[in-house]
Amino acid sequence: MAGSDEIIGDEGKQHKGEPVVAPFDLNDFIIIKEGEAEILMHAKNEVFYNKTQVNNRDMSIAVLRTFVSKRKQEHEAMLSRKMKNGPKVMGEPVVEPEAVTDPEVHNGKSNGECEVSQGISQDEPCSMAEDPAPNQEAKGRGELKPARVLEALSASGLRALRYAREVDGISQVVALDNDKLSVEACRRNIKFNGSVACSKVESHFADARVYMLTHPKEFDVVDLDPYGSPSVFLDSAVQSVVDGGILMCTATDMAVLCGGNGEVCYSKYGSYPLRGKYCHEMALRILLACIESHANRYKRYIVPILSVQMDFYVRVFVRIYTSASAMKNTPLKLSYVYQCTGCDSFQLQPIGRTVSKNTSVRYLPGFGPVVSQE
Numbered sequence: 001m002a003g004s005d006e007i008i009g010d011e012g013k014q015h016k017g018e019p020v021v022a023p024f025d026l027n028d029f030i031i032i033k034e035g036e037a038e039i040l041m042h043a044k045n046e047v048f049y050n051k052t053q054v055n056n057r058d059m060s061i062a063v064l065r066t067f068v069s070k071r072k073q074e075h076e077a078m079l080s081r082k083m084k085n086g087p088k089v090m091g092e093p094v095v096e097p098e099a100v101t102d103p104e105v106h107n108g109k110s111n112g113e114c115e116v117s118q119g120i121s122q123d124e125p126c127s128m129a130e131d132p133a134p135n136q137e138a139k140g141r142g143e144l145k146p147a148r149v150l151e152a153l154s155a156s157g158l159r160a161l162r163y164a165r166e167v168d169g170i171s172q173v174v175a176l177d178n179d180k181l182s183v184e185a186c187r188r189n190i191k192f193n194g195s196v197a198c199s200k201v202e203s204h205f206a207d208a209r210v211y212m213l214t215h216p217k218e219f220d221v222v223d224l225d226p227y228g229s230p231s232v233f234l235d236s237a238v239q240s241v242v243d244g245g246i247l248m249c250t251a252t253d254m255a256v257l258c259g260g261n262g263e264v265c266y267s268k269y270g271s272y273p274l275r276g277k278y279c280h281e282m283a284l285r286i287l288l289a290c291i292e293s294h295a296n297r298y299k300r301y302i303v304p305i306l307s308v309q310m311d312f313y314v315r316v317f318v319r320i321y322t323s324a325s326a327m328k329n330t331p332l333k334l335s336y337v338y339q340c341t342g343c344d345s346f347q348l349q350p351i352g353r354t355v356s357k358n359t360s361v362r363y364l365p366g367f368g369p370v371v372s373q374e
């Protein structure tokens with residue numbers, strides 16, 4: 001931990017126009033300790049810090065630890081499969097995954113018909129990236145690089161610092177914010193947390209949406225923890241995660257997600273919420289469906305790992321994969337909900353369905369009514 005009263009800005013890392021950490025007096029701050037991180041909070045408290053979100057951060061650390069170890073297991077399994085199948089022969093033609101999985105060219109069939117896919121494996125290794133991203137370079141040589149994390153909306157940097165200090169197997173945490181005071185605070189906190197934090201955490205003054213769009217498939221983990229709704233960040237976030245990587249996402253706009261303003265929910269998430277007894281579960285499903293819909297635009301799909309409603313928010317953890325054929329299953333995971341106006345009974349009408357014949361599967365719209373009007 002830094003013991004000095006004055007911490008000077010890290011000029012080496014500053015870019016033009018970015019906030020500089022000015023020398024400061026520790027007496028102007030209180031120290032807040034959470035987990036293994038400590039942050040300096042100014043008496044005026046201009047930078048966001050929410051004590052009650054400690055559960056959110058603790059849970060995310062548990063998920064991150066599990067993800068890091070699962071990623072390692074999957075990588076080892078992939079290597080041993082490769083060993084069994086023998087080395088690739090030099091000059092052997094490489095089949096582009098895109099060509100194999102594009103529905104338009106799949107076996108020359110179209111109109112929603114294709115060969116039965118072999119199902120979606122949750123164990124698909126995280127090194128299956130179609131476009132090798134910079135941090136994946138070593139994978140060609142069979143090495144698994146330590147995970148890189150993007151904390152897209154970082155405020156004081158508390159979460160980023162905790163990830164760096166409390167989770168093994170992470171090489172870097174990039175912390176973004178578009179508020180200069182927050183970036184200044186984050187940089188001060190990185191220094192205050194000593195050498196591990198300084199070597200792993202870097203803070204940038206940036207609009208998270210632009211940063212994620214310009215860093216496609218670069219991060220093993222992307223964390224979104226916005227004020228209110230994450231909806232404006234989802235499109236870029238799903239693109240920034242590597243294949244098999246994880247997106248962690250909080251939404252605190254529970255009134256919207258639980259049916260307070262159905263039309264607002266529709267505009268943000270593309271679903272109409274119902275005020276049923278299941279409204280919290282529905283909030284989670286609406287968020288998951290919205291993430292999947294953005295992922296689908298890029299031939300990607302999600303596998304939910306953990307979905308939680310707690311305190312005043314929902315938080316979901318999903319892995320993201322690329323596969324144009326698996327993506328066709330999305331309508332099978334979605335339904336219209338018919339809620340009885342007189343009692344708690346409800347019925348589901350799937351958006352899509354499949355019809356199998358021999359080895360081929362046709363993807364068709366669902367049909368109704370699933371229940372009579374009475």
Ligand SMILES: C[S@@+](CC[C@H](N)C(=O)[O-])C[C@H]1O[C@@H](n2cnc3c(N)ncnc32)[C@H](O)[C@@H]1O
Binds near residue numbers: 049154178207225
């Ligand atoms: C709820 S706070 C984040 C709290 C933090 N993750 C934590 O655990 O303590 C949301 C932060 O997002 C920042 N923010 C809002 N819009 C942004 C954008 N487009 N790009 C980057 N940061 C943004 C805000 O300045 C604010 O600091």
